[in-house]
Amino acid sequence: MNLTVIGTGYVGLVTGTCLADMGNNVTCVDIDEDKVKAMKNGKIPIYEPNLEELFNKNIVGDRLHFTTNLKEAIQNSSVIFLALPTPQDEDGSADLSYVKGVAHDLGKMIKGYKVIINKSTVPVGTSDIVKDIISSHTNVAFDVVSNPEFLREGYAVKDFMEPERIIIGSKSKKAKSILSKLYKPFISTKRPIIFMDERSSELTKYASNCFLATKITFMNEVANLCEIIGSDVDMVRIGMGSDSRIGNRFLYPGIGYGGSCFPKDVNALVKSSDEANYDFKILKSVLDVNVQQKKSLVPKVSRYFNNNLKGKKVAIWGLAFKPNTDDVREAPAIDVINELLLQDVEITAYDPEAMPNIERIYGDKIKFGKNAYDILEDADCLLICTEWSEFTQPSFDKIKKLLKNPIIFDGRNMFDLEAMKHNGFHYESVGRKIVKL
């Protein structure tokens, strides 16, 4: 099939690349000229494991094309994906201006039947809004389908190629039949397409992200309680997770959830609920608890140094909002850095992928290293904000030699308590006993 993908951020690029890999002829459109130029030259604008290889394969295979010209891009394709940003507006709601803007453009441009598939995360009712906008410009037949995306950064290719389910919100037989054909290579009896109406599909996406954010937040609160009453959250997590009704995934406590989606999507569902005169209390608590959790590491450091961090030198491992991405949007490391800078702390940091993005925010306020050990020399302690696999089995001897004091504050529970005792560290983590020197 000839397809057009509008917006080549994370979702658009993965969607376009994976669908091209299934033999479709895909044209990706973006308004960012530099991005399009770079992609035409085979340069991928994001760090995402396994994507670059697939991207290059499909460019060489002449199935993946890039342009800034929307009119040209949609000319020969009756299937159009929207993968546009829906960032958080000032009042917490989802900003639909990108989606609405493109709907106006499409309304003025379409000449024959098109199915417009929305992959952006959008509030309930957006499919109707898009339909109305397009209809205000044209009498040509078209369908608007809600087809939310569930991929995770860091696993995006696998998640797209082997989705646990594909949600399609549409009442149009024609659109459903086109999408069934398009997604055939991705589905099986264990990985079905679930058809529903547009409004249910739109809510499924928010409800899924909000539930996961709630699950993490619940465990963060369990961890906070563990610290007070002397339980070990790792054991509680294993005990809880072995109940298949609960499941063992997304039960890892830490220094709060971040990223480009959970924070904005929880805010957006709270806002939509308020507008519908429904007080979504549990989600309001999730928002509050996560703000506190993201601030929870620095007070531990401060307490250790008798509430005086002025002039201390702190090394940070991990800046991305999670491993295997260079994305620092709403990353807990940013809250940690802000708080430390407020207390006049000197910061050295290392992340395998995200340092350029953090440097863009802080300039020379932070020093960066070439590797994890580079930044430890003479630091008063080490903080861990992201659980990159390269931090999993470090040389504790080397860390001890380089740090001024053998002290680690771990926001991601990376190390075994007994091992840290044996290695001779003061070690504080989340929801577990403090290992004292």
Ligand SMILES: NC(=O)C1=CN([C@@H]2O[C@H](COP(=O)(O)OP(=O)(O)OC[C@H]3O[C@@H](n4cnc5c(N)ncnc54)[C@H](O)[C@@H]3O)[C@@H](O)[C@H]2O)C=CC1
């Ligand atoms: N990032 C993720 O892991 C996931 C994101 N989503 C949702 O998918 C949507 C897109 O997210 P991302 O890909 O992360 O966004 P992004 O911000 O990385 O990329 C969006 C792209 O759209 C382009 N764009 C903006 N206006 C345009 C226009 N008028 N015409 C053509 N291109 C235009 C931008 O230049 C940018 O390249 C959001 O609604 C997000 O919530 C859903 C699942 C996963």
Ligand SMILES: O=C(O)[C@H]1O[C@H](OP(=O)(O)OP(=O)(O)OC[C@H]2O[C@@H](n3ccc(=O)[nH]c3=O)[C@H](O)[C@@H]2O)[C@H](O)[C@@H](O)[C@@H]1O
């Ligand atoms: O809508 C989206 O954009 C995507 O949002 C999340 O994906 P992503 O933001 O890439 O990252 P996750 O792996 O879900 O992690 C989100 C945050 O939760 C934190 N987390 C995750 C799991 C856990 O057990 N504990 C925990 O603190 C991570 O550190 C990270 O900060 C969802 O997992 C995807 O299904 C969804 O498509």
